[in-house]
Amino acid sequence: MMAKAKTAGEKINGTAETFETAFKTGSEALKANFDKAVKNYDQLLGFSKDTVEAYVKAANVAGKGAETLHNEIYGFSKTAIEGAIANTKALMASKSAHEAFELQTGFAKSAFESYVNELTKLGELFVATSKDTFEPIQGRVQAWVEVVQSAHAA
Numbered sequence: 001m002m003a004k005a006k007t008a009g010e011k012i013n014g015t016a017e018t019f020e021t022a023f024k025t026g027s028e029a030l031k032a033n034f035d036k037a038v039k040n041y042d043q044l045l046g047f048s049k050d051t052v053e054a055y056v057k058a059a060n061v062a063g064k065g066a067e068t069l070h071n072e073i074y075g076f077s078k079t080a081i082e083g084a085i086a087n088t089k090a091l092m093a094s095k096s097a098h099e100a101f102e103l104q105t106g107f108a109k110s111a112f113e114s115y116v117n118e119l120t121k122l123g124e125l126f127v128a129t130s131k132d133t134f135e136p137i138q139g140r141v142q143a144w145v146e147v148v149q150s151a152h153a154a
Helices: 002-092 097-153
Strands: none
Touching: 002 097
């Protein structure tokens, strides 16, 4: 009977040690995973902050670009109206129909060339503004890929 009690005590001690080892291993794994989660959370918060800053920068660039485009369109419109008024005055002062026709032809040609030049200029401004606007956001996309890869690798 004593031998059976001793064997049972050893089994209980062995089981207690197994539970203790399992608990210790589980606690260590929990701590390690918690530390990893906190690290990933901090990294995600940092990414979010940088992303907001990138969007603010992009919005500022877009706003300045829109202002530049607006000023350019306003300047062109003002010049075009002034040119039309000057042409109308010249047409009214013409002495013959032939002279009026030549004045109108010259005005139409210069107005068309001016319009094409302005469209080219506006197109270049729009492309430059778009590129500058999306540059900070594009950097955040690459940063997101790195965040996901580092979190997945960890």
